[in-house]
Amino acid sequence: MTPPPPRYPVFLSHPNIFASKFNSPIDLFPLQHQCVCVLVCEEEVFLKLNCYDFVIKMANNHNYKNGGVKTKSIASSSYSSGIKSKPPVTSRRNSTGSTVSGRVRVAVRLRPRNSEELSSDVDFADCVELQPELKRLKLRRNNWDSDTFEFDEVLTEFASQKRVYEVVAKPVVESVLDGYNGTVMAYGQTGTGKTYTLGKLGDEDTSARGIMVRAVEDIFAETDSISVSYIQLYMETIQDLLDPANDNLCIAEDPKSGDITLPGASLIEVRDQQSFVELLRLGEAHRFATNTKLNTESSRSHAILMVHVKKSVSVSGENVSSKSHTNRTMKPPVVRKGKLIVVDLAGSERIDKSGSEGHTLEEAKSINLSLSALGKCINALAENSSHVPVRDSKLTRLLRDSFGGTARTSLVITIGPSPRHRGETSSTIMFGQRAMKVENMLKIKEEFDYKSLARKLDLQVESLIAQHERQQKAYQDEIERISLEAKKQISQAEKSFADTLEKERLKYQRDCMESIKKLEEQLAANKFKEESLHNRPNEELIEAKKLLHNETLLRKAAEDKVKNLQNQVVQWKRSEVAGNAEILKLRKMLEDEVNQREKREEEISELQNQLLQLSFDADETRKQLESGDHSVDMSGDMGSLISPVRQPQMKYSGEQEKGSVAKLFEQVGLQKILSLLEAEDPDVRIHALKVIANLAAEATNQEKIVEAGGLTSLLALLTSSEDENIHRVAAGAIANLAMNETNQELIMSQGGVSLLAMTAQNADDPQTLRMVAGAIANLCGNDKLQLMLRAQGGIKALLSMVRCRHPDVLAQVARGIANFAKCESRASTQGIKNGKSLLIEDGALVWIVKNANNEASPIRRHIELALCHLAQHEGNARDMITGGALWELVRISRDCSSEDIRILARRTLSSSPSFQVELKRLRLNAG
Numbered sequence: 001m002t003p004p005p006p007r008y009p010v011f012l013s014h015p016n017i018f019a020s021k022f023n024s025p026i027d028l029f030p031l032q033h034q035c036v037c038v039l040v041c042e043e044e045v046f047l048k049l050n051c052y053d054f055v056i057k058m059a060n061n062h063n064y065k066n067g068g069v070k071t072k073s074i075a076s077s078s079y080s081s082g083i084k085s086k087p088p089v090t091s092r093r094n095s096t097g098s099t100v101s102g103r104v105r106v107a108v109r110l111r112p113r114n115s116e117e118l119s120s121d122v123d124f125a126d127c128v129e130l131q132p133e134l135k136r137l138k139l140r141r142n143n144w145d146s147d148t149f150e151f152d153e154v155l156t157e158f159a160s161q162k163r164v165y166e167v168v169a170k171p172v173v174e175s176v177l178d179g180y181n182g183t184v185m186a187y188g189q190t191g192t193g194k195t196y197t198l199g200k201l202g203d204e205d206t207s208a209r210g211i212m213v214r215a216v217e218d219i220f221a222e223t224d225s226i227s228v229s230y231i232q233l234y235m236e237t238i239q240d241l242l243d244p245a246n247d248n249l250c251i252a253e254d255p256k257s258g259d260i261t262l263p264g265a266s267l268i269e270v271r272d273q274q275s276f277v278e279l280l281r282l283g284e285a286h287r288f289a290t291n292t293k294l295n296t297e298s299s300r301s302h303a304i305l306m307v308h309v310k311k312s313v314s315v316s317g318e319n320v321s322s323k324s325h326t327n328r329t330m331k332p333p334v335v336r337k338g339k340l341i342v343v344d345l346a347g348s349e350r351i352d353k354s355g356s357e358g359h360t361l362e363e364a365k366s367i368n369l370s371l372s373a374l375g376k377c378i379n380a381l382a383e384n385s386s387h388v389p390v391r392d393s394k395l396t397r398l399l400r401d402s403f404g405g406t407a408r409t410s411l412v413i414t415i416g417p418s419p420r421h422r423g424e425t426s427s428t429i430m431f432g433q434r435a436m437k438v439e440n441m442l443k444i445k446e447e448f449d450y451k452s453l454a455r456k457l458d459l460q461v462e463s464l465i466a467q468h469e470r471q472q473k474a475y476q477d478e479i480e481r482i483s484l485e486a487k488k489q490i491s492q493a494e495k496s497f498a499d500t501l502e503k504e505r506l507k508y509q510r511d512c513m514e515s516i517k518k519l520e521e522q523l524a525a526n527k528f529k530e531e532s533l534h535n536r537p538n539e540e541l542i543e544a545k546k547l548l549h550n551e552t553l554l555r556k557a558a559e560d561k562v563k564n565l566q567n568q569v570v571q572w573k574r575s576e577v578a579g580n581a582e583i584l585k586l587r588k589m590l591e592d593e594v595n596q597r598e599k600r601e602e603e604i605s606e607l608q609n610q611l612l613q614l615s616f617d618a619d620e621t622r623k624q625l626e627s628g629d630h631s632v633d634m635s636g637d638m639g640s641l642i643s644p645v646r647q648p649q650m651k652y653s654g655e656q657e658k659g660s661v662a663k664l665f666e667q668v669g670l671q672k673i674l675s676l677l678e679a680e681d682p683d684v685r686i687h688a689l690k691v692i693a694n695l696a697a698e699a700t701n702q703e704k705i706v707e708a709g710g711l712t713s714l715l716a717l718l719t720s721s722e723d724e725n726i727h728r729v730a731a732g733a734i735a736n737l738a739m740n741e742t743n744q745e746l747i748m749s750q751g752g753v754s755l756l757a758m759t760a761q762n763a764d765d766p767q768t769l770r771m772v773a774g775a776i777a778n779l780c781g782n783d784k785l786q787l788m789l790r791a792q793g794g795i796k797a798l799l800s801m802v803r804c805r806h807p808d809v810l811a812q813v814a815r816g817i818a819n820f821a822k823c824e825s826r827a828s829t830q831g832i833k834n835g836k837s838l839l840i841e842d843g844a845l846v847w848i849v850k851n852a853n854n855e856a857s858p859i860r861r862h863i864e865l866a867l868c869h870l871a872q873h874e875g876n877a878r879d880m881i882t883g884g885a886l887w888e889l890v891r892i893s894r895d896c897s898s899e900d901i902r903i904l905a906r907r908t909l910s911s912s913p914s915f916q917v918e919l920k921r922l923r924l925n926a927g
């Protein structure tokens with residue numbers, strides 16, 4: 001045999017891989033003659049090739065420019081020129097991407113020797129030698145020579161049914177599931193195992209299951225949309241194996257697509273594998289078979305199983321699931337419709353060998369004829385002949401798509417080992433070799449699955465209807481709820497409105513009633529006013545009458561009153577006459593009284609003159625004493641202190657008392673009497689005190705009393721006792737003691753003036769004040785004690801006692817002032833004192849001027865003397881002029897009843913330059 005022309009076989013493991021990797025027609029690289037170009041999509045594919053005898057050289061490992069596929073240049077190590085190499089498995093996809101080219105794949109399967117061959121051919125070697133690793137088959141010409149053939153697969157007698165399925169049919173089944181038509185066909189001499197390979201059911205032994213069962217099993221794994229037709233071509237008639245009544249089916253051909261169909265054939269939708277097997281069993285039962293020499297169960301027809309497969313595929317970006325039913329622009333799902341045709345050809349036979357006769361012979365002829373037609377077509381296709389005699393046989397017509405059509409075709413040629421059938425085996429091998437040259441154009445059968453879409457849409461519609469109904473129900477429920485709620489609210493609103501209306505009505509009614517009432521009242525008032533207006537004249541008349549009546553009554557009463565008054569006037573006139581007489585009488589009595597009072601006043605004046613005379617005499621006596629005569633008895637002063645007006649009686653009683661006191665003094669003793677001053681019995685104390693006071697009136701006792709501590713005791717009584725009688729008598733006793741100059745100094749040194757001033761301040765009794773004033777007045781007559789007296793508050797105390805208007809007190813105050821003024825006058829005359837009188841400085845001048853003309857002559861006489869003494873000191877002149885004392889001096893010089901005082905006043909006025917100047921200014925002359 002001449003070696004085949006150089007070719008570049010291309011191995012592809014799977015059309016999908018092929019399709020996915022190659023997007024454009026492949027331009028193979030021009031390679032070396034000896035080289036084989038293997039386009040490997042995946043390493044796995046390459047390994048599948050089992051190219052053990054190739055040494056792979058990674059001579060060229062660069063990317064193929066269009067497909068991005070690695071190309072590997074593989075050098076053949078020992079490629080024999082005698083090998084009938086396989087044509088390359090080329091696949092070409094058209095520009096639309098829907099079709100690809102694919103060569104018919106051919107595998108050769110060697111049946112094991114059967115029992116007959118085992119016995120009769122025992123001494124002979126098999127006519128074939130298989131090299132499965134090299135996918136080669138050697139057909140012996142003789143003992144030393146053989147022809148080598150290369151196939152796509154070489155399956156030895158030991159190849160399992162599973163292996164055969166996977167090598168021969170599985171790729172086709174996968175293509176069918178991808179939407180291509182596929183053909184698996186068995187061709188071979190009768191009795192070589194075609195039916196065994198394809199149609200074995202494997203009831204007892206599942207491992208023996210043939211391609212039909214396994215293929216459908218795989219298809220069921222991918223889709224459950226399977227429909228099956230099963231026919232046989234027998235003697236150029238087509239019979240329905242699933243419905244034998246259909247024994248003359250017609251072949252229909254789509255003028256546009258050229259698809260071959262059998263419209264009359266049963267198309268059974270198969271749900272599961274078991275159903276399919278039953279269908280196969282049914283078909284098998286109807287298949288023509290006969291017992292020949294070569295095969296006890298020789299099939300006398302070509303059996304064709306057509307499996308229609310539909311498989312929905314997801315379109316990119318689209319989801320065909322029910323979830324996408326909301327997509328209004330949803331495209332119909334794409335369904336791929338593949339058709340798997342499994343062709344169990346009747347076996348070619350040599351009539352002479354098979355021993356066919358009669359009808360069987362006819363059958364054999366028909367079989368051979370149809371197989372011959374098939375061979376011719378394949379030859380034509382293998383040689384790219386322009387004419388392919390497809391129409392020569394129904395078989396070729398039925399298999400038009402499988403060879404040179406759109407199907408992916410895998411052919412398994414079955415051969416026996418017997419050298420006796422070497423010629424048939426050779427013929428079969430050559431058939432296979434030619435078939436390997438046939439190129440098909442695989443075309444994917446995809447279409448939109450409108451039915452599925454319609455179903456889905458129906459489901460969607462139903463779902464939407466259900467959803468709508470649910471929504472409708474929900475809406476209705478909601479409407480019902482809202483309606484109920486609204487009714488409830490309306491009811492509440494109505495009730496509320498009715499309540500409010502009722503309230504308003506009641507309020508309005510109430511208001512109306514009140515308004516009506518007010519209006520009625522107003523109306524009544526208006527009526528009353530109206531009536532009043534009508535009745536007013538009468539009322540005024542009545543009122544006027546009333547007034548008139550009242551006026552009349554008043555006038556009458558007034559007249560009565562006038563009458564009474566007139567009567568009273570008469571009465572009063574009468575009484576006046578009587579009264580006048582009485583008045584005259586009373587006036588006479590009053591005149592008498594006045595006369596008597598004047599008489600008494602004259603007497604009083606006389607007595608006062610006498611007293612003043614006595615006082616004057618006393619002063620004179622003092623002067624004499626001062627001039628050396630100390631024999632003057634001071635008891636008279638004491639008597640005048642106690643009761644000047646009763647002096648005569650005092651003198652008498654004093655004599656008596658003096659006698660008894662002297663007697664008491666002698667008998668009891670001074671010390672004892674003084675101790676009684678501290679007796680608890682107040683009567684004892686007061687009597688003792690009175691005794692001391694009487695004793696103190698005697699000049700002879702005074703020294704004794706002082707020596708015995710009497711003065712101290714008396715002064716102490718002023719502070720220790722709160723009894724005013726004690727104060728009065730003690731003050732009187734101190735006054736008596738104060739007649740002695742020595743005692744005066746002692747009193748002064750023992751703070752007697754302060755104690756007397758304190759007693760004067762607290763006393764209210766005029767007699768107490770008179771005693772205190774008398775004591776201070778005595779002290780005022782001491783020239784040495786002037787300043788000390790004033791310093792101990794003697795002057796102030798003296799002047800303060802004028803608050804008691806009792807004349808006895810005032811007389812003692814006036815005496816004290818006169819004594820003090822006389823001492824100052826003397827000191828001034830002697831030049832010892834300068835400046836203003838302390839009396840004037842202590843404010844005594846006002847009281848002096850005011851009382852200078854006092855009615856009580858003792859007071860008046862002492863003040864007149866005091867004014868004369870003050871006037872003798874020129875330093876007092878200014879104050880005396882401004883204080884009104886000058887006028888009193890003028891008066892004294894003119895009007896004083898005592899001539900001595902008048903003379904003294906005149907002398908004083910005339911001797912004072914200031915007074916002279918003032919008198920001149922006033923154009924006055926002293927008396």
Ligand SMILES: Nc1ncnc2c1ncn2[C@@H]1O[C@H](COP(=O)(O)OP(=O)(O)OP(=O)(O)O)[C@@H](O)[C@H]1O
Binds near residue numbers: 195
């Ligand atoms: N590979 C095999 N292993 C074992 N037995 C086999 C094998 N192939 C075939 N046989 C047996 O060989 C006999 C014939 O096989 P089969 O009927 O399948 O041949 P065939 O090619 O279909 O014949 P025909 O064309 O006459 O119908 C059967 O008894 C079958 O069991």
